[in-house]
Amino acid sequence: GNSIWTSGTVTGTDCIATSDIRVKKQLQPILNAAQKLKTVRTTTHERIDQEMINGQYPRKASIIAQDFLKVLPEGITYTDDEKLGKKLNVSVPASVVLTIAAVNEHTDIIEALKKRIETLEKLIKGNT
Numbered sequence: 001g002n003s004i005w006t007s008g009t010v011t012g013t014d015c016i017a018t019s020d021i022r023v024k025k026q027l028q029p030i031l032n033a034a035q036k037l038k039t040v041r042t043t044t045h046e047r048i049d050q051e052m053i054n055g056q057y058p059r060k061a062s063i064i065a066q067d068f069l070k071v072l073p074e075g076i077t078y079t080d081d082e083k084l085g086k087k088l089n090v091s092v093p094a095s096v097v098l099t100i101a102a103v104n105e106h107t108d109i110i111e112a113l114k115k116r117i118e119t120l121e122k123l124i125k126g127n128t
Contacts, residue, residue: 033101036071
């Protein structure tokens with residue numbers, strides 16, 4: 001496919017990731033997403049591969065690609081870098097997918113705990 005590459009910022013009104021099930025096969029659920037997500041470090045940091053502004057590298061917030069590679073390698077791409085060799089890049093849609101999977105796991109746990117609490121409350125009321 002065609003690619004657009006820039007080292008700057010891309011701005012627009014929307015970003016669309018095609019996701020139609022009709023172009024997919026061998027679907028596999030993402031299991032243990034919450035535990036996987038927990039191992040991915042979130043940081044603020046200086047980007048030393050960008051131009052300094054007023055003597056400082058720009059500060060950014062992101063995740064660590066090497067951490068993401070361990071839990072969802074399908075969400076990593078590589079670009080050739082003169083200094084680093086193969087530089088790891090994280091797919092933003094893949095990071096959102098992992099987050100949605102983790103939220104779904106947490107939602108299932110919350111629903112189960114609510115039912116358990118209701119059952120325990122009924123037992124307590126029955127014993128008083």
